[in-house]
Amino acid sequence: MMTGSSWGRWPQCRQQLVALRNRFEPLPESDSMLPFGNGRSYGDACLNADGMLLLTRGMDRFIAWDPESGVLECEAGVLLSEIIELTVAQGWFPPVTPGTALVTVGGAIANDVHGKNHHRAGSFGHHVKEFELLRSNGQVLRCTPDRNPEWFRATIGGLGLTGLIRTARLQMRRVPGIWIAGDSRRFANLTEFFGLAASSDSDYEYTVAWLDCASSGARLGRGIFMRGNHIDHQAPTPRARKPHRFPFTPPVSPVNALSVRIFNALYFHRPAAQCASALWHYQPFLFPLDKLLNWNRMYGPRGFYQYQCVLPGSVQEQDSALRDMLRRIARSGLGSFLVVLKQFGDMPSVGLLSFPRPGVTLALDFPNRGEVTLRLLEDLDAVTRAAGGAVYPAKDARMSGASFRQYFPRWEQLRQFVDPKFSSSFWRRVTGSTT
Amino acid sequence: MKRILIMGANSAIAEHTARRFAARGDSLFLVARNALKLQAVADDLMVRGALAAHTCVLDARAMDRYPAMLDAATERLGGIDAALIAHGTLSDQAACQNSVELLLQEFTTNALSVMALCTHLANRFEAQRHGVIAVVSSVAGDRGRRSNYVYGAAKAAVSAFTSGLRQRLYSKGVSVVTIKPGFVSTPMTAAFTKGALWAAPETVAVAIVRAMDRGASIIYTPWFWRPIMGVVKAVPEAIFRRLKL
Numbered sequence: 001m002m003t004g005s006s007w008g009r010w011p012q013c014r015q016q017l018v019a020l021r022n023r024f025e026p027l028p029e030s031d032s033m034l035p036f037g038n039g040r041s042y043g044d045a046c047l048n049a050d051g052m053l054l055l056t057r058g059m060d061r062f063i064a065w066d067p068e069s070g071v072l073e074c075e076a077g078v079l080l081s082e083i084i085e086l087t088v089a090q091g092w093f094p095p096v097t098p099g100t101a102l103v104t105v106g107g108a109i110a111n112d113v114h115g116k117n118h119h120r121a122g123s124f125g126h127h128v129k130e131f132e133l134l135r136s137n138g139q140v141l142r143c144t145p146d147r148n149p150e151w152f153r154a155t156i157g158g159l160g161l162t163g164l165i166r167t168a169r170l171q172m173r174r175v176p177g178i179w180i181a182g183d184s185r186r187f188a189n190l191t192e193f194f195g196l197a198a199s200s201d202s203d204y205e206y207t208v209a210w211l212d213c214a215s216s217g218a219r220l221g222r223g224i225f226m227r228g229n230h231i232d233h234q235a236p237t238p239r240a241r242k243p244h245r246f247p248f249t250p251p252v253s254p255v256n257a258l259s260v261r262i263f264n265a266l267y268f269h270r271p272a273a274q275c276a277s278a279l280w281h282y283q284p285f286l287f288p289l290d291k292l293l294n295w296n297r298m299y300g301p302r303g304f305y306q307y308q309c310v311l312p313g314s315v316q317e318q319d320s321a322l323r324d325m326l327r328r329i330a331r332s333g334l335g336s337f338l339v340v341l342k343q344f345g346d347m348p349s350v351g352l353l354s355f356p357r358p359g360v361t362l363a364l365d366f367p368n369r370g371e372v373t374l375r376l377l378e379d380l381d382a383v384t385r386a387a388g389g390a391v392y393p394a395k396d397a398r399m400s401g402a403s404f405r406q407y408f409p410r411w412e413q414l415r416q417f418v419d420p421k422f423s424s425s426f427w428r429r430v431t432g433s434t435t
Numbered sequence: 436m437k438r439i440l441i442m443g444a445n446s447a448i449a450e451h452t453a454r455r456f457a458a459r460g461d462s463l464f465l466v467a468r469n470a471l472k473l474q475a476v477a478d479d480l481m482v483r484g485a486l487a488a489h490t491c492v493l494d495a496r497a498m499d500r501y502p503a504m505l506d507a508a509t510e511r512l513g514g515i516d517a518a519l520i521a522h523g524t525l526s527d528q529a530a531c532q533n534s535v536e537l538l539l540q541e542f543t544t545n546a547l548s549v550m551a552l553c554t555h556l557a558n559r560f561e562a563q564r565h566g567v568i569a570v571v572s573s574v575a576g577d578r579g580r581r582s583n584y585v586y587g588a589a590k591a592a593v594s595a596f597t598s599g600l601r602q603r604l605y606s607k608g609v610s611v612v613t614i615k616p617g618f619v620s621t622p623m624t625a626a627f628t629k630g631a632l633w634a635a636p637e638t639v640a641v642a643i644v645r646a647m648d649r650g651a652s653i654i655y656t657p658w659f660w661r662p663i664m665g666v667v668k669a670v671p672e673a674i675f676r677r678l679k680l
Contacts, residue, residue, distance in 0.1 A: 004627045017627055021447075024471055039627075055627070058447075061475050062482035086483065 004053075007296055008042035008397060010303030010368050013049035013425060021058040023075050023166045027136055027421075028052065034424045035160040037104030038079060041111065042306040043397030044425035045159050051423060054164060056106055063167060067092065070172040071129065076106030076165045081290070083172075088282070092172040093230070095127040099340070101287045106165040111394040112157035112354040116206035116286065119345030121173070123356045125156035126347065131168040136421035140166075145350075154417035157351025159393060161418045161427055175230040178237060180206065180285045182228025184275045186268065190221035190322055194315050194360075197343040200227045206285070208342050212264040213326060213335035213364055214257070220326055223341065224273045228285055238281055246294040253300030253367045257333035264337055289338075302368040304336070307377055308392040309384040310344060312359035321387040322360060325380055329364070332376045339364040352410045352417075355392045363395065374398055393426060404430035436486060437461045438512035440505075442552060443495065443522025445472045448571060448619060451640035452519060457485035464489045464508040464515075467522070487512070495522045495548040496540075501555050509559075517567035517647055518556050520549055526586040538585055545589035550596050553611075557600055560609040568604075569612040569647045570597050574655065576615070577664045580680040594653075601652060610650035614643055617660040 001014045018028050027033065032051030039046060047053075059077035066072075067090045072083065080094050081101035087093065098113040107113075109131060114123040121127070133141040133155055141163070143152040155162045182204060187193045193209055200207045204227040211223035267273070289295055296304070311321045322341075329335045340363045349356050366373050381403050384391060390407035391399050405411060411431065418427070427433070439456055443449050444465035453463060457480040465480075467473040470492045477488040489511045491504055509515055526541040553568060560566030575583055576590030594613055601611035620633040634657050642656035655661040670678075 002627060022472055022475060024475070061479035063475070063478055065482045 001050075004039075004047075005303065006039055006041050006043060006046050006397075008303050008306060008395075009296055009299065009301075010305070010397060011044055011047070011049075011425070013044075013047050015048050015050065016052045017055055018052055019055040019058050020077075020164075022061070023059055023132075026138065027054070027134060027164060031421055032423045033136070034422060035076075035106060035110070035164050037077060037107035037110075038102055040098075040100055040103045040107065042395040043393075044429065045111070045393050045396065046107070047425040048423060049425045056104060056164075059166065062086070070174065071169060072172055073167060073169045074105060075167055076109075076131075077104050079104055080108065081287075084282075087172055088175070088178055091174055091176065093175040093282075095121050095171060095173040096124045097286055099287065100290055102290055105168050105170070106160075109156055109165055109168060110158060110160040112349060112351045112356070113394070114344070114356045116208040116342065118347075118356055119201045119207065119343060120205055122345065122347035123349055123354060125350035125354060127171045127173075128156065128350075129169040129171055131155065132166045133163040134166050135163040136419050151417060153350060154352050154414055157349065157354035158414060158417065159353065159424060159426065161414070161422050161424060163419045163422065176232035177230070177234075178282055179231055179233040179235065180228040180280045180282055181231040181233065182206070182226065182278055182280075184224060184226045184273060184278050186222070186273050187225055188219075188222050190319050190326075193221065193223065193225065193341065194319060194343075196225045197360075198315075200225075201343065201345070203229075205229045208340060210267070211326075211339040211341045211362075211364075212268050213329050213339045214261045214264045214333075216327060216330035220323065220330065222268060223339075224268065226278075226285075228278070228280065230282075233279065241291075243291045243293050246292060246297045249297040249301055251301065253298065253302075255299055255304075255336050255365075255367045260333075260335060260337055267337065299336075299365070299367045302370075304368050305366045305373060305377060305397055306363060306395040307366060307380055308355075308361060308363035308395045309380065309389050310355065310357055310359045310361040310392075311384065311387045311389045312357060313387060317387065318360045321383055321389070322362060324383050325362065328376065328379055328383075332372070334366050334369065334373055334376055336365040336367060352414045353393070353408050355390060355394070357390065359389060361392075363392075393430075396426070399430065401430045401432050437516045438464075438514055440464045440466070440508045440512075440515050440518040440556075442466045442518065442520045443571075444476055444490075445469055446521045446523070446571075447636040448616065448639050448643070449519060449521035450476055451636040452521070452643045453480055453485075454483055455640055455644045457481075457483040457488070460484055460486050462487040462512050464491065464512050466491045466493050466504060466508075468492065468494050495552075496543050498548055498551045501552055505555055505559065514563070515556075515559070515566065517569065518552075519569045519571070519643070519647070520552055521571040522548070523571070523589075526583065526589070528581075528583050528585055531585040541585055542589050542592075545586065546592040546596075549593050553596065553600060557604060557609070557611075561604060561607045564608045566609045567612065567647050567650060568597075568600070568609065569614060569643060571614045571616065571643075572597070574615050574617050574660050574664050578667055578675075582680060598653075610652075612643075612646050612651055613653045614639075614646065615653065615655045615660065615664075617655070617657065617663075 034048040036053040056077035059075035063073040445467040
């Protein structure tokens with residue numbers, strides 16, 4: 001047994017660790033196991049208190065790569081960053097990348113992750129051609145959209161509960177190089193944000209906004225909108241620099257109402273926020289935080305909660321629900337500077353439990369201050385529930401079972417596919433089951 | 436582009452070292468016991484850019500088959516520029532204390548087979564007047580400890596053997612690199628670190644490639660094991676024999 005936590009560093013729980021070294025190994029004996037990739041889920045979806053974690057990072061072999069068709073087959077513990085390193089020079093890129101490239105392929109499937117191009121590309125599950133699922137009874141299921149389709153849909157976004165994803169075959173997308181060109185502009189309020197999103201989605205592969213969650217009144221909902229496209233640009237590849245590392249966990253988190261207010265004002269007003277013609281290497285544009293390893297330590301020993309919700313409905317409905325949330329957050333003074341706002345596209349997600357759906361998605365971090373933080377998040381959930389939205393399980397450590405069941409009405413369908421020997425802290429928490 | 440033989444190619448250290456060779460387009464001849472895993476390693480290395488990744492299934496204790504294996508490697512690669520010997524087993528100390536048969540078997544795997552392969556390679560490289568022989572020994576070979584002295588003794592034999600071989604081949608344009616890793620973990624994430632002394636195989640691999648490229652003699656990897664083992668070796672036996680290391 002070893003104590004560990006996910007990316008949010010909360011909760012901390014004890015579990016037995018078993019490192020898988022390759023795709024041929026049988027599953028170990030256990031009544032409660034859960035695959036664990038690179039630990040980038042925030043809450044307890046990747047934890048299994050008092051049970052076993054199957055560490056998949058040792059399953060990190062490529063199996064086949066065809067630079068003609070862009071189809072890649074690999075073991076499930078390969079990181080997206082490792083795929084990019086292999087394919088970008090040959091003009092291919094993962095079709096969907098979340099805000100960090102340091103996630104495993106298995107984790108990307110199990111959480112059906114999305115990225116800044118959701119309005120065009122959908123989520124990760126849309127680009128999975130096939131995967132191999134190992135069940136605890138030794139059965140191996142090859143799943144494609146047409147073969148074992150019910151297992152395919154249960155496993156994509158299935159939070160690792162349907163069995164161990166051993167290998168996957170992905171369709172990559174063509175890119176002209178490593179550069180992304182676009183622009184960055186400030187918006188004064190949510191109305192301007194929705195206008196920018198609506199006018200950008202057809203012309204830009206990637207769109208995303210940063211939001212100042214500390215401002216209220218006339219400044220409520222101000223932020224910076226960024227958009228970009230992969231472009232053909234001949235410039236020397238910047239020298240790879242070693243990522244920095246957040247060196248230790250401060251005893252008291254420096255993230256507080258004052259520091260967030262100051263940081264946000266400086267960030268909003270910095271000259272680069274308004275840039276009509278910007279050129280980025282894909283790394284800072286798509287994965288800005290991957291250059292600061294262990295940044296999650298800045299929230300101190302009690303970790304943090306990330307809250308990511310999607311709010312559906314008409315733009316007016318989205319706008320008013322968002323406004324309601326932002327007012328509550330600003331009033332609480334509990335927010336942080338990492339706030340992301342993004343308009344999802346209309347493509348229906350593949351998985352039974354997939355999070356992405358039409359609407360606007362808001363993601364932000366909250367240092368864990370105990371009860372006050374939990375009360376605020378429960379308030380936000382009330383807004384999300386009233387709007388008919390959902391909260392992202394990959395980011396969650398606290399939503400109630402009732403909220404979960406409302407957000408994901410197909411959870412009972414998924415239950416039929418959950419492996420009897422697989423479970424997670426998250427699953428037990430939101431379904432109220434004991435196994 | 437180099438032509439490299441890797442013995443024990445399924446080991447984590449060898450595999451990660453091979454990935455670095457593959458990324459720069461080297462040709463590889465991979466030897467290991469488990470055919471299924473070996474093919475998976477070879478496929479992976481081809482994707483990562485290896486010019487070739489030949490496989491040869493062989494148990495390291497079948498020393499009589501070494502000449503044929505080396506002939507095959509020479510033929511498939513068109514010559515051998517470097518060899519990395521990384522096979523071995525982490526001996527069960529308690530079991531070895533109760534079974535001389537197991538003790539001999541472990542010593543064969545971890546020491547005699549390495550010396551046998553080194554001898555063949557040395558004679559071939561000496562004749563061609565170039566080559567690098569890199570051998571994965573261990574910090575455990577620097578001083579015997581009660582917790583793993585069977586493994587440690589085998590590694591001590593390897594360290595002493597390669598030291599002598601290095602002198603013999605020095606003037607022949609052949610370098611012999613003795614690699615002494617400390618604790619090497621399976622790939623772990625930041626959420627479950629095993630402590631500051633544990634290194635990832637990727638880290639060890641970087642050091643091995645650098646050492647082989649410049650023809651280093653003895654490397655400790657990570658580097659901090661050199662001062663640590665310096666202290667361990669300096670402890671007087673009168674004190675050392677009382678310790679429970």
